[in-house]
Amino acid sequence: MTASQIASSSIIDDIARLTREAARQLAVLSTDAKNQAIVAIAIALEAATPEILAANAADCKAAAAAGIPKPLYARLKLDETKLQGAIAGVRDVGRLSDPVGAVQIHRELDTGLILKRITCPLGVLGVIFEARPDAVMQISTLAIKSGNGVILKGGQEAVRSCEALVKAIRQGLTQTGINPDVVQLLTTREETLELLKLDQYVDLIIPRGSNSFVRFVQNNTRIPVLGHAEGICHVYVDEAADIEKAVAITVDAKTHYPAACNALETLLVHNAIASEFLPKVAKSLQEKNVELRGDEKTCQILDIAAATEADWVTEYSDLILSIKVVHSLEDAINHINTYGSKHTDAIVTESSEAAATFLAQVDAAGVFHNCSTRFSDGFRYGFGAEVGISTQKMPPRGPVGLEGLVTYKYQIVGDGHIAASYSGADAKPFIHRDL
Numbered sequence: 018m019t020a021s022q023i024a025s026s027s028i029i030d031d032i033a034r035l036t037r038e039a040a041r042q043l044a045v046l047s048t049d050a051k052n053q054a055i056v057a058i059a060i061a062l063e064a065a066t067p068e069i070l071a072a073n074a075a076d077c078k079a080a081a082a083a084g085i086p087k088p089l090y091a092r093l094k095l096d097e098t099k100l101q102g103a104i105a106g107v108r109d110v111g112r113l114s115d116p117v118g119a120v121q122i123h124r125e126l127d128t129g130l131i132l133k134r135i136t137c138p139l140g141v142l143g144v145i146f147e148a149r150p151d152a153v154m155q156i157s158t159l160a161i162k163s164g165n166g167v168i169l170k171g172g173q174e175a176v177r178s179c180e181a182l183v184k185a186i187r188q189g190l191t192q193t194g195i196n197p198d199v200v201q202l203l204t205t206r207e208e209t210l211e212l213l214k215l216d217q218y219v220d221l222i223i224p225r226g227s228n229s230f231v232r233f234v235q236n237n238t239r240i241p242v243l244g245h246a247e248g249i250c251h252v253y254v255d256e257a258a259d260i261e262k263a264v265a266i267t268v269d270a271k272t273h274y275p276a277a278c279n280a281l282e283t284l285l286v287h288n289a290i291a292s293e294f295l296p297k298v299a300k301s302l303q304e305k306n307v308e309l310r311g312d313e314k315t316c317q318i319l320d321i322a323a324a325t326e327a328d329w330v331t332e333y334s335d336l337i338l339s340i341k342v343v344h345s346l347e348d349a350i351n352h353i354n355t356y357g358s359k360h361t362d363a364i365v366t367e368s369s370e371a372a373a374t375f376l377a378q379v380d381a382a383g384v385f386h387n388c389s390t391r392f393s394d395g396f397r398y399g400f401g402a403e404v405g406i407s408t409q410k411m412p413p414r415g416p417v418g419l420e421g422l423v424t425y426k427y428q429i430v431g432d433g434h435i436a437a438s439y440s441g442a443d444a445k446p447f448i449h450r451d452l
Contacts, residue, residue, distance in 0.1 A: 029211040032201050033168065033218035036141050039198035040166030044138045048115040050193070051162055055111035058158065058189035062104050065185035070097060072177035073150060080174040085148070088276040088334035093148035093175055103151045110158040110401035116419040117164045123452045127445065129432040131452070136423045138164035139220045143212050144404065145170045145234065146225035150178035155395075155402035156223075157186050157200050162401075163422035168219065170203040170212060172226075180204070213238035223417075225405050228332075228358075243407050243417065247332040248278030249358040250390045253349040253375065255366035256289040262387065263365040264298045269389040270363070272305040276334045278406060279361050279383075279393040283329060284340045285349045288314070291342045295319055307336045314342035329356040346371050350378050357381060359408040361393035382408050382415035 043051075062069070073095040080093055095103075122134035142165050146152050153169060160167035171179040179202055187197035203212060213222065216239045224234040228247045235242050252270055254263045270281035286294055295318045299309060310324040319340075328339040329352070343349045353362050361383035364375040372386040383393040393416065395403025400418025407414050413421030438445050 026211050026214075029203070029208055029215070030218075032203075033141065033212075033215045035198040036166040036168055036201050037218045039196040040138065040141050040164070042196055043161065043166065043199050044117070044164040046164070046195070048117075050195075051115070051164070052111045054161055054190055054193045054195050055107060055158055057193045058161075058186050059104050059107045059111075061185040061189035061192070062100075062107065062154065062182070065181065065188075066097065066100060069100060069178065069181045069185065070095065072181040073175075076150075076175055076177045080148070083174075085174060089148045089174070091274075091276040093150065093178075095150050095178060099151060103154045106396055106402045107154055107158045109396070110162050110419075113162065113401045113419060115162065116423045121425060125448050125450045125452055126429070127434065127439075127448050130434045131430050133428045133430075134425050135428060136425050139422055139424055141166040141168065141219045142221050142223060142404070142422070143168045143170070143215070143219040143240065144223045144225070145209060145212070147172040147227075147230070148174050149225065150175045150182060152225065153179050153182040153202075154186070156404050157183075159402055159404055159419060159422060161190075161195075161199065163419050165422055166199045166201075168201045168203060168212060170209050173206065176204050210237065213240065216240045223405050243405065243413070243421075244409050247358040248280065248360040248406075249282050249330065249332050249356065250279055250360055250393075251283045251285055251349075251353045251357060251362040252281050252390065253285040253343075253346075253353070253362070253364045254287060254290065254294055255346060255349075255364055255368060255371050255375075256287040257368035257371060258287075258290065258294070258365040259367055260290070260294055260297060263294060264301050266363070266365055266387070266389050267298050268301050268305065270391055271302060271307055271338050272336065273389070273391050275336050277391065278332075278334075279390050280334070281338065281390055282331065282333055283352075283356070284338055285343050285352060286315075286340065287346075287349070288342050288344050291315070292318055295340070302338065305336070307338050309338055309340060311340040312342060315340045318342075332358070346374060350375065354378075354380050360406065361385065361390045363388065363390050382406065 077094055119136045124132045126132050144156050183202040186200050190197045219240050222240045223243045224231045231244050299319050309321040310328055311321050312324055324339045359381045362379050362381045363385035366372050376384045395416035395418045403416040403418050406416050
């Protein structure tokens with residue numbers, strides 16, 4: 018390494034060590050103390066609103082001049098309404114139950130020998146995200162409520178916004194006597210690689226970005242990674258669907274916030290209702306300026322561009338939608354399990370049997386019936402906020418809120434008990450009685 022790289026590595030190492038120490042202090046705080054800190058953070062963010070919005074405006078101006086893609090620009094932009102909504106989310110987290118200290122198992126192994134399994138913080142989170150400054154508020158608040166330290170690394174396009182937000186958050190922490198080192202911000206690309214090496218201090222890496230970015234993170238760290246890459250979400254309109262209901266759900270899933278990872282990317286339609294449904298949904302979508310692409314059967318019904326194989330594996334994050342006509346529920350499920358990203362998929366049908374089959378057989382973190390994929394969100398689930406969405410099989414899966422940021426430890430309290438007493442010819446039996 019060069020001298021500058023060594024210096025940079027040393028600085029990041031010091032930051033991580035300080036975060037670890039602050040997290041240990043945070044881990045033993047009472048629920049009331051953590052909630053007071055969250056309220057103070059919300060107040061500090063409200064007071065810093067003009068500074069935060071000015072920083073974001075500067076980021077947006079620079080990003081636009083650099084030709085940032087439209088979906089990323091939509092995520093980057095933080096107007097007053099969006100900021101106030103995020104601050105409301107901060108307060109919501111303060112009202113949630115504390116996930117730390119819950120007794121999951123309470124068992125008497127033998128007289129006077131008691132086992133407990135108790136939830137506890139993970140330690141330090143390393144969160145790397147692209148143009149999402151609002152993620153700073155969500156993640157920091159969830160980390161504090163769950164007793165974890167957090168090292169944030171935002172995208173270069175959001176540096177000014179992230180700096181203003183973290184400054185306010187640290188001020189709020191300081192005002193309540195909590196060590197502000199529990200929330201740290203990294204600002205350069207070089208620091209990302211250094212962060213991934215910090216397995217001595219960082220307990221979980223959460224990347225939020227493109228599929229290639231998440232793969233890069235997974236391939237360059239020994240730290241466990243909570244992975245969420247692309248959101249290739251589907252809506253399947255079954256032959257037993259209510260047409261008007263299906264139109265409303267499709268339009269919402271695609272156009273409510275196209276840049277979101279839970280937005281609809283591929284619409285599947287049963288052949289039996291395609292000729293009736295497609296013209297109606299196309300009219301509603303095109304009124305919202307959605308560009309449509311279809312398979313051969315769809316193009317026979319609608320005058321739209323032909324879809325290619327690449328469309329089925331593309332997260333547009335924009336007002337573009339691919340459409341495919343299928344001949345059965347089984348075909349729809351097979352398509353989703355082949356091309357989907359295991360994020361969120363929905364069926365629109367009045368058949369309870371078809372819905373049950375879909376919900377059981379589609380392999381995704383979120384499977385919905387007769388509602389928009391846009392409901393796949395930590396805030397909408399009542400988590401207050403989320404650090405991200407995990408599409409992996411092992412838990413946590415789906416939107417990850419407080420419960421995904423704690424682990425557990427086993428505590429045993431005895432009175433001179435020794436293991437030798439429970440083995441051999443005169444072994445004592447265990448009671449194993451749940452208390």
